[in-house]
Every structure is written in structure tokens, then in C-alpha cells.
Amino acid sequence: MIVCTTHCTSEENKVPAVTVYVSADEHIAREVFTAFTQTTGIDVRWVGDTEASKTTALVNRIRREKEDPIADVFWSSEILGIIQLANAGIMAPHRSIVADAWPEEHRDTQFRWFGFSPRARVIAYDPRRIDASALPKTWWEYGEAAMADPRFGTTGTHLAVMAGYTDQFSTFLDSLIGSPFLGGNAATVQAVVDGTMLYAMTDTDDVHAVVQRGASIAMFFPRHHAGRGGGTLLIPNTIGMLRGCEHPALAATFVDFMLSDTVAALLANSSSRNIPLQPSVAMQFPDLAVDDPLEVDFYAAAARHNQSMSLVMDAIHGDNEK
Secondary structure (H helix, E strand, O other): OEEEOOOOOOOOOOOOEEEEEEOOOHHHHHHHHHHHHHHHOOEEEEEOOOOOOOOHHHHHHHHHOOOOOOOOEEEEOOOHHHHHHHHOOOEEOOOOHHHHHOOHHHEOOOOOOEEEEEEEEEEEEOOOOOOHHHOOOEHHHOOOOEEOOOOOHHHHHHHHHHOOOHHHHHHHHHHOOOOOEOOOHHHHHHHHHHOOOOEEEEEHHHHHHHHHOOOOOEEEOOEOOOOOOOOEOEEEEEEEEEOOOOOHHHHHHHHHHHOOHHHHHHHHHOOOOOOOOOHHHHOOOHHHOOOOEOOOOHHHHHHHHHHHHHHHHHHHOOOOOO
8 A cells, every 4th residue: 555645746736756665664664754755855655565575565566567667766674575676677776976885795786776774683582581691502503483484574585595504504494394484573573472482583673672662572693604704694674766767866866865874873763773884873873783794695595585485385384305
């Protein structure tokens, strides 16, 4: 459903508007859209997504609308979907002073998407039930943790990254047999709050949300492998323009705004507590710093996403044969 801001474009007022498809949480997106309109005078028409089908439904919609795009911009709360769209020729390159200065490790080589304000993948647990010192130290030991539907959102992204470690991933698949998945990440954390699950594979924003409600929940940062660069997976938000969109100039303005220090600080201050990438902003939020982020090839993860999801689903249903 399209949700408009207060001054949504109409035939009567002719206020300029950019159309954004967004898979970030609604309350977070609204804060950003309000700040954008206040700064630029440009309104935002937007289409969101549900918690259970985060990102995937919008990616599929954008594919269907390829020849006649409705959206000008795609703001994704993860990264693999927008890489797949870029590889399909659906995302347009965007060059500007801001875009050209964006770090290479956080953008597409052809400037078709840009990563910003990531969340970290963590294990949520109840410190009243288990001491942090007793937690398994690597991701490969959490096959029995509550898991969101792996076909959608950041859980699918994380598993596609994990699938790059062939031997460990094979063992991890064995531990998934019969494991349930619980809709979205918020549901997995709630299962720990309710005491029905001991651990949950989730994102930092979902842990922050339940902590703010007063729940007894903490987060742990397992490693993927020993040595530098083997630590925490950071999954960025991503932003990009749609090829052939109706309002390319407004879209370009929106993309540059999303890469601004203003948005980085807004998202870091929000209930989501996103991690700012800009050093000048990161210095203001030392509590959000992540030691030793995982070095990851998201292009490779995107290429193996479908195959890895098939393996995961087979393992969950007990069809994994090795």
C-alpha cells in the first residue's frame, strides 16, 4: 500500500514527490522521510513491506515493474536483493559529489547501489537463563537457535554468507534438521523473551527494541572464523535509483540525502540504533562500534543465495542428504 506524507503530490498543489520502495521498519522510514521533506521541500510517496517478507516482496515487485517502474528509489534494509536487481539491469548508476566520494567497500563498482548504516547479526539470549561465558563462541554452534524464515530478509543474507564456508556450513545444516522458523527476526527474539527458545539468530535492532520495552535480553557477537576479519557480519541498508524511473533528479537528491551524516546520525539515534559508517558520525556513538567486522563478498553471497536457501529448507525439513 502506498503511504503518503502530509503534502503528497496532487493535481491541485503540484508539490514535487519522489516514490520510494522501502523495506526498513515503518517508524524508522517515516522519521527519515520527514527529515528529507523538511530539508529539501520534496515529498515522499512510499511503499513498505511486511516483517515476514521483508525485502523479498519488494524485490519481486520491482522485477515485475522493470519495463515501467513505479518507484524512483529502492531503500532496502539488506543488500543481496539490490545486488540481484543491479545484476539484472534494473538499478541505474548514480554519480554525484556525494556518490563519487562514497567508500568503494560500501558501494557498487558501477555506482548502482550504496551501503549505509548497517545492523549487526547477533545472538539474542536471556542473561537470567544463561551466562555470557557459557555461550558458544561461533555461529556454527547455533543451529538450534530460533531463526526467522530464511527465504526472506537478513536471515537469508546471513545464511548465504555462511554458505561460503563449505565445510562448516555442511555441519551447520545437519544441526538444522527439524528446526522451526518463526516469521521475522522480531518473532525470534520474542521467543527468547517468552522462554520458548534459548537463543535467537537476529539483528541488533530487534534486540534494542525489546530491551527498550524492559525485557531481560542481551546480545552476543559470535565469530565466523578465527583471525582478523572473521568476526561480526554487518548487513547494511542499501539505496539505489531505478533505471527508467519517472523522477531521476528527485531520486538523485534522495540518494545523496540517504548518504548524509544527517541520516547516519538519525538512524544511530533511532530505536533501530544503526551503526554509522562515517568516521565523524561513528565517533559520536562509540557504544555502537563493532570490533572486527566480518570480511565478506556480498556479490558471491548473492550468486549462491538461491542454492543455499534450497539447502537450508531441505535441512530444516529433514531432506538433507550428504
